[in-house]
Amino acid sequence: MNRTALIIHGGAGAREGIHSGKDDYARSLRKILPAAWDVLAEDGARAAVLQAVRLLEDDPLFNAGFGSRLQMDGIARMSAALMDGVAGRFSGVINVERVRHPIDVAAALGGERHRVLAGEHATRYAHSLGMQDFDPVTPHRMAEHQRRLAGDTGTVGAVAIDRQGRIWAATSTGGVGFEAPGRVSDSATVAGTYADAGVGVSCTGVGEDIVDHAAATRVAVRVADGMDLEAAIRRTLVEADRRRLEYGLIAVDGDGQARAGSSAGVTTIWAARDRTGQRDFMDGEG
Ligand code: GLY
Numbered sequence: 001m002n003r004t005a006l007i008i009h010g011g012a013g014a015r016e017g018i019h020s021g022k023d024d025y026a027r028s029l030r031k032i033l034p035a036a037w038d039v040l041a042e043d044g045a046r047a048a049v050l051q052a053v054r055l056l057e058d059d060p061l062f063n064a065g066f067g068s069r070l071q072m073d074g075i076a077r078m079s080a081a082l083m084d085g086v087a088g089r090f091s092g093v094i095n096v097e098r099v100r101h102p103i104d105v106a107a108a109l110g111g112e113r114h115r116v117l118a119g120e121h122a123t124r125y126a127h128s129l130g131m132q133d134f135d136p137v138t139p140h141r142m143a144e145h146q147r148r149l150a151g152d153t154g155t156v157g158a159v160a161i162d163r164q165g166r167i168w169a170a171t172s173t174g175g176v177g178f179e180a181p182g183r184v185s186d187s188a189t190v191a192g193t194y195a196d197a198g199v200g201v202s203c204t205g206v207g208e209d210i211v212d213h214a215a216a217t218r219v220a221v222r223v224a225d226g227m228d229l230e231a232a233i234r235r236t237l238v239e240a241d242r243r244r245l246e247y248g249l250i251a252v253d254g255d256g257q258a259r260a261g262s263s264a265g266v267t268t269i270w271a272a273r274d275r276t277g278q279r280d281f282m283d284g285e286g
Contacts, residue, residue: 003256005274006040006160008033008052010062012204012248012268022269028059029271036158037273045162046084049170052158053080053103057172060138063154065101067138068174070145073181076136077119078102078174081188082110085167085195092188094118099126100134103172106188116188136174148178155187157202159195159252167252169193169200169216176207186210190217198254199223199232205247205266213245229253233261 010025032055040048057065068076080102081092091110095118096102105126109115117125127133155173171193175185185207186192192203194216201216210216215236222232229251240247240263248268250260258272272279 001256002163002275003161003165003254004040004163005252005256005258005272006033006037006048006052006158007250007252007258007260007270007272008036008056008156008158009202009204009248009250009260009268009270010056010156011154012246012262012266024061025269026271028061029269032056032059033271033273040160040162044164045160045166045168048160048162049082049158049168050103050107053156053170053172054101056156056158057101057103060140062156063174063177064156064172065174066136067141068136069154069177070137070141071175071181071183072178074145075181076141076174077182078136078172079185079188080106080170080172081193082106082170083168083190083193083195083200084110085169085197085200088196089115090190090193091115092193093122093126094184094188095182096122096126098123098133098135099131100136101131103170104131106170118184119182144177155185155204157193157204157250159200159202159250159258161200161252161254161256165254167195167197167200167254169195169202171202186215191215194220196220196224199229199251201249201251203247203249204268205263206245209240209245210247213240213243213247215240215247215249219249219251223253229257229259233259237261237263
């Protein structure tokens with residue numbers, strides 16, 4: 001059975017303070033999904049999630065990489081994570097500056113003994129690998145910062161399973177904007193990005209809520225205990241709603257099901273392809 005599947009997201013509440021409408025986000029995701037799908041077929045799940053997230057980071061519409069929001073002191077500090085479901089290995093970068101693709105820093109850290117780096121040391125590490133100095137600040141984000149605009153959310157992510165049944169999950173974020181300098185988001189924690197042999201999850205939404213709920217691992221443990229992916233997501237989001245937590249997530253399981261969900265009042269934009277075909281839409285309340 002071909003279980004190949006890929007799902008990508010462009011954040012929850014990504015439209016806050018932004019000039020663009022749902023259609024712009026959907027158009028971008030519809031372009032990026034097939035490009036990453038081709039990579040999945042050719043080079044497997046790791047390469048596909050990395051390519052999807054790189055393309056999302058390059059698109060200034062999304063709050064990750066180029067077009068990241070700025071922290072209160074006017075600096076863009078970005079975070080990203082990658083997890084290999086087969087090896088059960090997580091790597092991540094927190095508050096890295098001046099790189100084009102934070103996800104590539106997280107990927108490089110996957111080969112290191114110490115697999116999560118933060119702050120100036122993370123930036124130095126990235127540049128020591130030969131990654132070019134890159135200014136991720138767009139005029140739009142600068143104007144947003146000058147208006148002291150904070151969002152609640154904004155992140156990108158991808159989860160895939162390849163023909164060999166290998167699951168990888170990846171997430172990248174510019175944070176919420178106008179946050180305290182040095183704030184740590186959920187993305188480079190196992191609450192925001194998680195994969196094991198049976199499921200991969202990438203979250204978006206209010207980072208503090210995602211961490212409080214251990215959202216990605218909560219879904220993964222449910223699936224590991226035998227719950228169907230859709231039921232695991234539903235149960236998790238019902239619990240999130242009871243606590244008024246605000247987030248969305250995307251996931252792929254070992255059977256090649258790609259699913260997404262959002263807690264009440266949250267809109268997650270996503271696109272997916274699996275054996276049931278290609279789907280894309282806003283999930284949650286628009
Ligand atoms: N989920 C992204 C953030 O809170 O920074």
